[in-house]
Amino acid sequence: MHMKLPTFNFKNIVVETDKNIAIVSLNRSTKRNALNAEMIEELISIFSAFPRYGVKAVVLRSEGKHFSAGLDLIEHLQQERSASDFMQVCLRWHEAFNKIEYSGIPVIAALKGATIGGGLELASAAHIRIADQTTYFALPEGQRGLFTGGGATIRVSELIGRARMIDMMLTGRIYKANEALSIGLCQYLVENNSDASAIEIAKAVAEIPPLSNFAICSTISHTRNMSALDASYMESFVAGVVNTQPEANDRLKAFANKTAVRVKAD
Numbered sequence: 001m002h003m004k005l006p007t008f009n010f011k012n013i014v015v016e017t018d019k020n021i022a023i024v025s026l027n028r029s030t031k032r033n034a035l036n037a038e039m040i041e042e043l044i045s046i047f048s049a050f051p052r053y054g055v056k057a058v059v060l061r062s063e064g065k066h067f068s069a070g071l072d073l074i075e076h077l078q079q080e081r082s083a084s085d086f087m088q089v090c091l092r093w094h095e096a097f098n099k100i101e102y103s104g105i106p107v108i109a110a111l112k113g114a115t116i117g118g119g120l121e122l123a124s125a126a127h128i129r130i131a132d133q134t135t136y137f138a139l140p141e142g143q144r145g146l147f148t149g150g151g152a153t154i155r156v157s158e159l160i161g162r163a164r165m166i167d168m169m170l171t172g173r174i175y176k177a178n179e180a181l182s183i184g185l186c187q188y189l190v191e192n193n194s195d196a197s198a199i200e201i202a203k204a205v206a207e208i209p210p211l212s213n214f215a216i217c218s219t220i221s222h223t224r225n226m227s228a229l230d231a232s233y234m235e236s237f238v239a240g241v242v243n244t245q246p247e248a249n250d251r252l253k254a255f256a257n258k259t260a261v262r263v264k265a266d
């Protein structure tokens with residue numbers, strides 16, 4: 001299935017395509033890409049659409065100097081939300097971020113500047129995170145009298161462990177790029193431009209058979225809540241389907257014919 005994406009009338013994000021790759025840009029840089037309710041709805045719409053239009057990989061990036069300053073604090077203040085109002089807000093955030101994580105399509109996040117609060121929650125729903133030298137991470141929820149509501153308790157604690165996450169929330173500790181890389185908040189740290197690296201990686205992963213990408217970018221997430229026994233069963237089931245696909249046979253024949261690249265460190 002290869003289709004042109006329809007035109008969307010988004011106000012807070014911009015969507016471009018480069019062959020079979022989609023580039024989603026948060027486009028609220030005057031507000032440091034703070035996530036308002038409308039932007040969350042736009043993310044749900046676009047990430048719901050991608051599988052239907054044959055998109056093979058997605059780059060998630062931002063305009064301006066900061067990836068995202070998290071929850072739109074001004075909107076939250078002005079709306080005077082009740083507890084149940086905000087629970088509904090959180091459900092929409094979860095909808096958006098689950099669409100990203102469980103889409104079956106690789107999502108590569110290009111990070112820079114502030115990647116904080118809900119911005120880190122969004123980034124942690126992607127499958128690969130690339131930081132540049134300006135990127136820094138924080139969970140200032142505690143300082144603001146708030147709590148994470150976009151899945152950080154699950155995804156950020158998985159990335160860095162509960163102790164580090166609790167410390168970030170209690171103390172407002174900021175992790176700059178180098179240290180962030182070493183504790184697992186990002187997988188890559190590049191010198192200059194995380195966008196260029198994200199596009200390069202997206203193009204490479206777009207060459208992987210879609211069924212393999214579907215398995216990699218959904219099965220590993222789905223098995224997190226299963227017992228080891230059930231997760232192993234699920235893994236064997238998915239591998240049975242993926243590892244017998246025609247695209248795998250072609251690649252294995254190329255290996256047997258000595259035309260496929262070898263996996264060498266140097």
Ligand code: 1HE
Pocket residue numbers: 030031032034035066068069070071072073074075090093114116117118119140141144146147148149150
């Ligand atoms: C915002 C937001 C925002 C900026 N909501 N409007 N997140 C935070 O606690 C981070 C709050 N933001 C900041 O600490 C700083 O803005 C930054 C370090 C990201 C950038 O600083 P700077 O000096 O470049 O910009 P600024 O002057 O602070 O902000 C520029 C504008 O962006 C200004 O609007 P303006 O109309 O006065 O020009 C700011 O109000 C606006 N802005 N950040 C709304 N977050 C599901 S629960 C998740 C809970 C959380 O995410 S808690 C973390 C919240």
